Amino acid sequence: MSGTFQIRGGKRLHGEITPQGAKNEALQILCAVLLTDEEIRIKNIPDIHDVNRLIEILGDFGVKVTKNGQGDFTFKADRVNFDYIKSDEFKKDGAKLRGSIMLMGPMLARYGEAYMPTPGGDKIGRRRLDTHFQGLVELGAEFNYDENEYFYSLKAKELRGKFILLEEASVTGTANIVMAAALAKGKTRIYNAACEPYLQQLCKMLNRMGANISGIGSNLLTIEGVENLRGTEHTMLPDMVEIGSWIGLAAMTKSEITIKNVNWSQLGVIPNTFRKLGIELEQSNDDIFIPAQENYKIQKFIDGSILTISDAPWPGFTPDLLSIILVVATQAKGSLLVHQKMFESRLFFVDKLIDMGAQIILCDPHRATVIGLNQEAPLRGTTMVSPDIRAGNALLIAALSAEGKSIIHNIEQIDRGYENIDGRLKAIGADIERI
Structure with a gap:
């Protein structure tokens, strides 16, 4: 199904969401x-x-x-x-x-x-x-x-x-x-x-x-x-890219969300990578519970230098979640270098985030520096086009946290990878319409 999402952002979400099969x-x-x-x-x-x-x-x-x-x-x-x-x-x-x-x-x-x-x-x-x-x-x-x-x-x-x-x-x-x-x-x-x-x-x-x-x-x-x-x-296992996306969504929208049946033993470094961004998340049976947080602060390396998050073949951090990390960092306290090693041109969607008010320096096709806004200046709603599946989901999360109305075109790119995403987000309180 092709089409467009209209999103009114800035709402706090609440409830449970179940990831789809991978x-x-x-x-x-x-x-x-x-x-x-x-x-x-x-x-x-x-x-x-x-x-x-x-x-x-x-x-x-x-x-x-x-x-x-x-x-x-x-x-x-x-x-x-x-x-x-x-x-x-x-x-x-x-x-x-x-x-x-x-x-x-x-x-x-x-x-x-x-x-x-x-x-x-x-x-x-x-x-x-x-x-x-x-x-x-x-x-x-x-x-x-x-x-x-x-x-x-x-x-x-x-x-x-x-x-x-x-x-x-x-x-x-x-x-x-x-x-x-x-x-x-x-x-x-x-x-x-x-x-x-x-x-x-x-x-x-x-x-x-x-x-x-x-x-x-x-x-x-x-x-x-x-x-x-x-x-x-x-x-099939639950989709870990979706699980990571919902962790980021909870942090960006200051929401209390429970992600159901995540198969913790198979998540690798994903939970701890989000914890490095200052996001609290707890294991409760096989669920992830994320409490509502006003702020989250990016950790530094032990010697005080700026945190870098990069992708690597498993058990390293999956490249599919780097776009989510990048979006989440825009509202964190502190700075982050995102280094996309495995694919070129996956970071080109950051210009859309910059249009929304994010502070990002795109260093080259593989690296972007994010200076977090610490939830002090929310992103602004805007009109954008989804370039690929994973960036589409990242832009969706940005729009849900942004002030005002956002329009995302070319959402078949999102539908290629995510089942009934608007229905599941509505169920936890998101204002999203398919037009």
Whole structure:
């Protein structure tokens, strides 16, 4: 759904909010249904555009898709239609969704061939796919790229396990190689593997299906190939980007909010990173309770120098939350350097915050210095366009804390990643309308 949000900011919110299932986990887990001809039931799937698109693509492949209830689906890939995969229709459909790249590993492993149009997705700098293809080629696939058609293909008579050192700890790249290696002959070792909770979830699910993967949670995965995989059930983790967003929202709007069922053990450094900004948050069972705070003060490093928050591959701080950290810092007491290392051009949305009255110096495409206003001068409402999913959410939080009315256009970028975000925010008292 395209459209515009109209927000009247400056209201205090109150109540409970439940995070959706994790978008980035969903894209991996859904691709894995191609690895078996038995039924796989997946729960807590977020109802968002990118995920629904992938479910449609699976349906077009001939996977039987049954909806059991909200966010609860059963998939059965016993008869896949390869004509569709080579069709012009798929060249259009697949290109709209970057997550569809993770169909390649399972297709190759189970059917000996895979095809993929050049994917789309966010405009946040160059996100190369080399890691995916290098890994699959090392397992024995032959790679071709048709430059006129922008179409990739991989073929393999058989995949054989081997030692693979990834040049970058790509989450989707690791997922693709793990899925292919699960059905390859012999042993595969992947070093510098991504170890995100979502990837751990994928590996645990594959093991329940009969795969033999060890080293889960570390950067060295060992996969003993098996003949075939069985069906299973899987429940997705809550989305940690949403959880971080709601922590920031509570602080910016001086609100008392409880975030429900967050799966604390999988949040890594996220809670403590927000604590460094001076935000109080408490663990209460599996919930996060954030009390209403008039002010929050950014900690300094022990030697008194200005705090830097930068992203890093897991278990470092996720790049998806840096835009939230940046927005939250605009109303903190103190200064912060935000250093976005993993993607270029993700900080370009700060000009919108500067229009709202934030004190930010954009040093270069990777670094921004924020001088906090300590809630003394609220941000001003303004009209803006959402550039990508994560910045869209950050701008939404800025607008909810700002004085006056804000208009955010291009909200399909927000809808791509967040389920019924306006409905859930209204429920805790936000003044937000979809127009």
